[in-house]
Amino acid sequence: MSRAVSIWPASADPIGSTKSGLVAAGTAGPGWARGNSKIVNDVVGLIVGGLALGCVYALVATGVVLTYKTSAVFNLALGAQAFTAAAVMYSLRNNLGLPLILSFVVAVLIVGPLLGLGLYVTLFRRLRNVPEAVRLVVALGVLILLPAIVQALWFGKGGNRGSPPALVLEQDKVYAWGPVSIPADQLSTILFTILVVVGLVALFKYTNLGLQMRAVVESPRMVQLAGINADRVSMISWMLSGTIAALGGVLLAPLFLSITPSNYTILLVAAIAAAVFGRLTSLPLTLVGGLALGFLQQALSRYLPSDSVLAQGLRPSLPFVVLFLLLLFWPGLRDRREVTDPLAGVDPPASSIAGTVRASKDTSKVLPLTLGTVVIVALCLLLPGIWMYRITGAIVLSTIFLSFTVLTGMAGQISLCQAAFAGAGAYGAAQLANHFNVPIMVGLLVGGLVGLAVGMLISLPTLGLRGIYLTLATLAFTLMVDQIVFPLEQVGGGPAGLEVPRPYWSGFIDFSDDRAFFLLCVAALAVAALVVWLVRRGTTGRFLDAIRGSETGAASIGINPSRAKITAFALSALIAGVGGVLLSSWQQRTSAGDFGVGNSLLWALVVIILGARTIKGALAGGFLLVLFPELLKAAGIPNPEAWQGVVFGLGTFVFVRHPEGLVDAIGGWYQRHFGRPERTTEEVRRIVTIDLSEPEPPAGNGASSPQAPYTAGVGPLPDTAGAVAGTAGGGSYRYAQAGSGPPQPPSMPAPPSFGGT
Amino acid sequence: MSQPMPPAPGWQPQIPMAPPEPQIPPAPPVPQVPIAPPAPQVPMPQQAAPADPAGYVTAPVAAVQPGPEPAVPLLTLDYVSAGYGQFRALFDVSFAVPMGCAVALLGPNGAGKTTVARVCSGLVQPTNGAIYLGHQEITGMPAHELRRLGIAHAPEGRSVFASLTVEENLLLEFRSSLGKTGAPAALERAYSWFPRLRERRNQIAGTLSGGEQRMLSLARVLADLPRLLIVDELSLGLAPIIVDEVFETLDTIRSQGCTLVVIEQHVNKALELADRVVILQKGRVVYDGPTDELGDLVGQLIPGL
Known part of the structure; x- marks a missing residue:
């Protein structure tokens, strides 16, 4: 779609677009083309070039390992931190003309640690006890937020004042020893990496701070019992990892022609692959992994024929392929001994991201809801054409977002490959339409099936992966598909994209008119929403609820987690596939980046922040994503794409406090302040459930004096939750929402609907 | 389990080797104010009994009897409520x-x-109520600051850093409380009390036996005696003979002036050690009083005893 945020331009090729600097030996011209006599130099050049690239990978990978080891956060934001430091460095050096050393000090030694510290203090400090999924989404938000801020504020078009500065005293100097010759910038990269890795190993092995850092990983609580400020230790380690990421970012910059966030996302994925190779703990293994990846990538760029499309795609996406394979097959990862915190029980158990609210069984709202929808749809038909068109887009996007509702909201899996499903469906339908004249109406079904097939393809091998590893696998999968498969002529139609007609079938069915197409999209959305609603109410929904709570527990009562998860993946991919066809048909063509990783990340972020659990959340996401940039444009704000990223990225700060999603949070706030006092039984049950899932705030008000014997409602409680709230008195629902009422007495028999107290 | 254990000297800190208490200086101020009990002490446990709503056995209450106890207890919990999420x-x-006492928490x-x-140690913050260390209110202070206050x-349970070596476990504690200069001496003390740990100094703590892990967690605390030591189920999973030794050790450190709060499943053992009991x-709280006044209430208050 046209408003892809520019974090991922279509062709991001770290090798293809590099300067000639990576060809080390035989300096001038393509050294490898000179015949066999140069083969020694060739190999040496390969090693040196691979070494430099691998060193940068290894550097950032040590940053990943460091934050994971010291704060249990898988810091996806490191890529963004590296980008920011590189952008600062570039601006200081090239735009302002400051001396190299000064720029380096500011970008790496000041901005780097401050960014790490800022992220820790504002976001990640509170996240130790939240579900891993929330941490992941927050990191994702920062990954989008930081580059967006940098681009929105001053770095809009990237660097356009010469190539990024290398960390060398003399540019373009080449050091030579016999057959080995190394350009200065590569030498400095290698030296810096050695410095950092040796320094880190020494830190962990020989210093008290390193000892404390290692201890904090295991149990911050026990570190505190030893009289050490665990928070301070975490802060220092975040500053350290921020510095390392900044250094990696600054070192990587000269390997590319310009500084774009996409290059740094590649760097991040490569670093993650190296870190995964090091089992997320071992620094030496991580170094080896980074170097190996650098060599491998260098070797591929040298020895693969450069004209094949597959090779074109494979070279830059090698890190993704490696990461995907490592996640699936690297035994070190599965056998990793999870050192558990002996004091884990001190902190409240993490509640699931998808809370406790089940779909309402109250059908009394169906009629007003339907009528309201019909009226709104009818009103929409009166809108001027361009707004009609935009709202259609929002509805199409909402349909795609319902696939998140199934997979993330119901199954609790954070998938970053929904755009790949949508793309598979769209390209499948478009190719059929273009080559075999299959009408798009049929293509809708075919697209759904293609999406479903891709969904099965990804879900089967990743069944054993949990949490963060599944997310990383889906990210790697998206990157692979985006880089290797979608650019193929036979799939995505090459650089030109594909023409996608509006649904039309020999005169009987004609949706080519904008209004007719709008109605079709509304119908598709309604069907998808109904399916999601029914599935959530039904057995599968209950199974998924159980699995989200505890996979082992669900298995122990006879639920097959694999089957339920595959079902969720399949349904989700089906919806995404159909949505993808509609999306391309809405635009009447596909273009590069429509279904790329940039959209994948942004979509996931928007839906999860707004509420992945509810259909409302998906709707809000679709409308926000389509209409918000239009508002920005209407307000005359330059660089609206970057600002959009800033706003959605900032949403993570709110999300940290409301992991149930903004739509629900706003709804709750509205109900508290303006809602009706009388609730239906169903609503009261819902509210009471929310109350129990929220931590009890400290009772600071004198009104609920703890000494006062508890009298209200001590008697035998009625069975239904509605009646419970009734006995609790006039402000019943307020009490339930805010949770600030008098404490429950311990001897009170818990009503069955509450579960055990 | 009992086989690798050293004989009793391994467990018992030899009193002559015990260091001059670095924390003694903060202690004296407490007896200096016997006349006027400070404000925080006023809402003392007397009120707990009338507020007890559920009709439990009303306990003979602590502050009623003046006795030989110092006027200001070392640790006071005052209407503390707490929870998890x-x-x-509570x-x-x-x-x-009270200062210098061993209190069994049963x-x-x-x-x-x-x-x-x-x-008490600051790991869980109370949602209501207050905690005092001597005169000082310590409610809401983080655990690491409380450790520095003594x-x-x-x-409870495995409480060593499983991924660090034995020596690193000890150093982590000593360096923070004693500084780099005091740490080697404390390390030496810990090893002389628990020679088994010296043998295993470079072993990863997670691979120690249960008894050795207990030794390690005790050694971490004992090489630098705190003012107040809270031990949670220290005897869990240990052989009976070692349980005896653990209690002897606790008795010894109490005689050195360390106040104890002991949580135990071995009720009889705990009652032998403790001066006071809180049930x-x-x-x-359904009982709070001296051990000798407990009588056979304990059978009523702790089911299954």
Whole structure:
């Protein structure tokens, strides 16, 4: 779609677009083309070039390992931190003309640690006890937020004042020893990496701070019992990892022609692959992994024929392929001994991201809801054409977002490959339409099936992966598909994209008119929403609820987690596939980046922040994503794409406090302040459930004096939750929402609907 | 389990080797104010009994009898409530730990004993109420600051850093409390008390046996005696003979002036050691008084005894 945020331009090729600097030996011209006599130099050049690239990978990978080891956060934001430091460095050096050393000090030694510290203090400090999924989404938000801020504020078009500065005293100097010759910038990269890795190993092995850092990983609580400020230790380690990421970012910059966030996302994925190779703990293994990846990538760029499309795609996406394979097959990862915190029980158990609210069984709202929808749809038909068109887009996007509702909201899996499903469906339908004249109406079904097939393809091998590893696998999968498969002529139609007609079938069915197409999209959305609603109410929904709570527990009562998860993946991919066809048909063509990783990340972020659990959340996401940039444009704000990223990225700060999603949070706030006092039984049950899932705030008000014997409602409680709230008195629902009422007495028999107290 | 254990000297700190107490200086101020008990002390456990709603056995209450105890207890819990997330574990718990005493904290499973220990050491923040160390209010202070004030907590279960070596476990503690200069001496003391640990100094702590891990967590605390030591189920999973030794060790360190709060499943052992007993049930104090006045109430208050 046209408003892809520019974090991922279509062709991001770290090798293809590099300067000639990576060809080390035989300096001038393509050294490898000179015949066999140069083969020694060739190999040496390969090693040196691979070494430099691998060193940068290894550097950032040590940053990943460091934050994971010291704060249990898988810091996806490191890529963004590296980008920011590189952008600062570039601006200081090239735009302002400051001396190299000064720029380096500011970008790496000041901005780097401050960014790490800022992220820790504002976001990640509170996240130790939240579900891993929330941490992941927050990191994702920062990954989008930081580059967006940098681009929105001053770095809009990237660097356009010469190539990024290398960390060398003399540019373009080449050091030579016999057959080995190394350009200065590569030498400095290698030296810096050695410095950092040796320094880190020494830190962990020989210093008290390193000892404390290692201890904090295991149990911050026990570190505190030893009289050490665990928070301070975490802060220092975040500053350290921020510095390392900044250094990696600054070192990587000269390997590319310009500084774009996409290059740094590649760097991040490569670093993650190296870190995964090091089992997320071992620094030496991580170094080896980074170097190996650098060599491998260098070797591929040298020895693969450069004209094949597959090779074109494979070279830059090698890190993704490696990461995907490592996640699936690297035994070190599965056998990793999870050192558990002996004091884990001190902190409240993490509640699931998808809370406790089940779909309402109250059908009394169906009629007003339907009528309201019909009226709104009818009103929409009166809108001027361009707004009609935009709202259609929002509805199409909402349909795609319902696939998140199934997979993330119901199954609790954070998938970053929904755009790949949508793309598979769209390209499948478009190719059929273009080559075999299959009408798009049929293509809708075919697209759904293609999406479903891709969904099965990804879900089967990743069944054993949990949490963060599944997310990383889906990210790697998206990157692979985006880089290797979608650019193929036979799939995505090459650089030109594909023409996608509006649904039309020999005169009987004609949706080519904008209004007719709008109605079709509304119908598709309604069907998808109904399916999601029914599935959530039904057995599968209950199974998924159980699995989200505890996979082992669900298995122990006879639920097959694999089957339920595959079902969720399949349904989700089906919806995404159909949505993808509609999306391309809405635009009447596909273009590069429509279904790329940039959209994948942004979509996931928007839906999860707004509420992945509810259909409302998906709707809000679709409308926000389509209409918000239009508002920005209407307000005359330059660089609206970057600002959009800033706003959605900032949403993570709110999300940290409301992991149930903004739509629900706003709804709750509205109900508290303006809602009706009388609730239906169903609503009261819902509210009471929310109350129990929220931590009890400290009772600071004198009104609920703890000494006062508890009298209200001590008697035998009625069975239904509605009646419970009734006995609790006039402000019943307020009490339930805010949770600030008098404490429950311990001897009170818990009503069955509450579960055990 | 008992086989690798050294004989009793291995467990018992030799008193002559004990260091001159670095924490003694903060202690004296307490007896200096015997005349006027400070404000925080006023809402003392007397009120706990009338507020007890559920009709539990009303306990003979601590502060009623003046006795030889110092006027200001070392640790005072004043209507402390606490919980985990939405779950509430403690309801208005009040009791005092007099200076130099050993207090046994008893009660059935799920009574809130461990939560009391965590609240005292700052791991869990009370949602209501206040905690005092001597005169100083320590409510809401983080655990690491309380450790520096002299409250040490040996938590329940495996409480060593499993991924660090034995020596690193000890150094982590000593370096923070004694500084780099004091750490080697403390390390030496710990090793002389527990020679077994010296043998295993470079072993990863997670691979130690249960008894050795207990030794390690005790050695971490004992090489630098705190003012208040809270031990949570120290004898869990240990052979009976070693349990005896653990209790002898606790007795010894009490005689060196360290105040103890002991949580135990071995009720009889705990009662032998303790001067006072606090019994919890369902998050409330149902008994708080001297051990000798407990009599056969203990059978009523702790089911299954």
